[in-house]
Amino acid sequence: MDLQTKVMAAVAEIAEQYCDSETVGRPWAVSWSGGKDSTTVLALVCRALQMLPASKRTREVIVIMSDTKIENPILEDYMRRQVRAVNRWARQNAMPLTAEIVSRPIKRSVWVGWLGWGWTLPTNGDDRYCTHALKIEPQNQRLTDVNPCLQLIGSRTEESTRRAATIETYREERGSRFTVSPYSDGRRIYMPIVEWTTDEVWQVLLNSLPWGSSDEIRRLYKDATGECALINPGGSVKATQACGARFGCWVCPPITKDRSTENMSSKYEWMKPLTEWRQLLKDAHNPKKHPDWRSGYRRNRTPLGPGKGCLAIHARKYLLTELLRAQEDVNKLRALDENPLHRAPIELISAEEIELIHAAWEEDAVKRPWLIDDREMEPGDWDRAVLRLAEKEVVRKQKRAEKKQKLADKAYPAVTI
Known part of the structure; x- marks a missing residue:
């Protein structure tokens, strides 16, 4: 057809x-x-x-x-x-x-x-x-x-x-x-x-x-x-499928490399602070780069261990400061853009969100001191966290094995051909 x-x-x-x-x-x-x-x-x-x-x-x-x-x-x-x-x-x-x-x-x-x-960042998994x-x-x-x-x-x-x-x-x-x-x-x-x-x-x-x-x-x-997204109307040249580009959130954590935003930033100078801040966000959750930026706990005080759990309050404050700086840099560069549609200032984060963020810090500092930083960990918390995670992994393996065995034992009806 x-x-x-x-x-x-x-x-x-x-x-x-x-x-x-x-x-x-x-x-x-x-x-x-x-x-x-x-x-x-x-x-x-x-x-x-x-x-x-x-x-x-x-x-x-x-x-x-x-x-x-x-x-x-x-x-x-x-x-x-x-x-x-x-x-x-x-x-x-x-x-x-x-x-x-x-x-x-x-x-x-x-x-x-x-x-x-x-909150911890979403990943590309479950x-x-x-x-x-x-x-x-x-x-x-x-x-x-x-x-x-x-x-x-x-x-x-x-x-x-x-x-x-x-x-x-x-x-x-x-x-x-x-x-x-x-x-x-x-x-x-x-x-x-x-x-x-x-x-x-x-x-x-x-x-x-x-x-x-x-x-x-x-x-x-x-x-x-970064390529031509048009195909040959006559069909004589096979399409490269470049038209299947991903569009989405500029700060998307699950993807390893946001090629669409990075390609656009090579054309639009004002988008470079966005790619830089996105990398900063990912680095903040990387325990190898910032071992003291994760609190080691869930919000309900469940200990998870070093380099895991919610971001410590000081890390959150740093990220907000840098996000506001990125917003300022973006708008300075946008004012110089050749395209009139891009010259209007943009808002990466609203004043209402900033107010809610400050309120969250204050509440955590008073009610959840274990989220201030990993120095709030109590003696033995790390050991208990490691033991608890190991026990959960054993339970998961048992459930997978039981499910696999049930499928193997299932009696399938005979098929008459």
């Missing part, structure tokens, strides 16, 4: 689902990150609405974008302008579509957590709590309010092996573009471009979007990869 036919089929299917008589009166929700895949899905939804007569545009479509408050500044500015552009297009064309931005409450922001309460806390949780709260009969997302099996496995786990049936949300009871998810390739996504984005030009999103990906 050629791409034009594929696009027409996707738009027709979206229009058909939109007019589903069994869910009349219930809204749709579109999850939009501002990236290439979710933007393609939103463009297809808008095209579907355009092809329907006004009398059939009776279902509300809520477009939801999550703001982590630590987004790449260039991407955050782009996202907010795109939301305004989409809403303007919807108003001018009498479309039942509204785009909005949701975020985590300030008192639960990562700055209050990391710099105020001394404790990568930031994605759920900053993106999924605020969006799910809004989805609960909206109660959509269908949530449209831009997931594709080609994105990664992990994403493909997740899609297969929750698909209603093999090859289906519908899944069930793992975060709610029964909410259906629709993936219009689940089997599309990266090349096909970019072929679509070579054209204008219903609400405006697609030039900026292509330029963003080019800046993030």
Whole structure:
């Protein structure tokens, strides 16, 4: 199937689902990150609405974008302008579509957590709590309010092996573009471009979007990869997949090297303080570089040992001082930028967050002296911590062995061929 036919089929299917008589009166929700895949899905939804007569545009479509408050500044500015552009297009064309931005409450922001309460950083393993806390949780709260009969997302099996496995786990049936949300009871998810390739996504984005030009999103990906993010429309040259760049939080701890921010900082001088502070944050949690910056305890006074646990209060104070210095340096450099859109000062951390952080320090200093620094450790705490961790590891190994044995002993029914 050629791409034009594929696009027409996707738009027709979206229009058909939109007019589903069994869910009349219930809204749709579109999850939009501002990236290439979710933007393609939103463009297809808008095209579907355009092809329907006004009398059939009776279902509300809520477009939801999550703001982590630590987004790449260039991407955050782009996202907010795109939301305004989409809403303007919807108003001018009498479309039942509204785009909005949701975020985590300030008192639960990562700055209050990391710099105020001394939380340990998320990793790229099972404790990568930031994605759920900053993106999924605020969006799910809004989805609960909206109660959509269908949530449209831009997931594709080609994105990664992990994403493909997740899609297969929750698909209603093999090859289906519908899944069930793992975060709610029964909410259906629709993936219009689940089997599309990266090349096909970019072929679509070579054209204008219903609400405006697609030039900026292509330029963003080019800046993030340091390579040309456009592919050959004729298909005579194989795409390099450079268009699959990662966009996200400029301070993201789980990734080893943030190539998108670093590539952008080579073009935009004002982004260099961001990459430098991000490395400082990672170093602060590295016991080899700063052995006395971790308190050795959890907040509930569970001893973990040297170089582990929450950040000590003095380390948190240093990081906030350096973050404010980075913010000042960023804005001095932005004032010199050639692009007028980049000259306005930005706020890396809000005054309300700083106030909450100071309050957290004061509370910890009074109520949790073991978080001041590792000198507060009591005699024998390290030994007890090591013993407790060793005991937990033994229990984990036993549980894994028992589970493996149960699977080995399971009787499988005979299959008649």
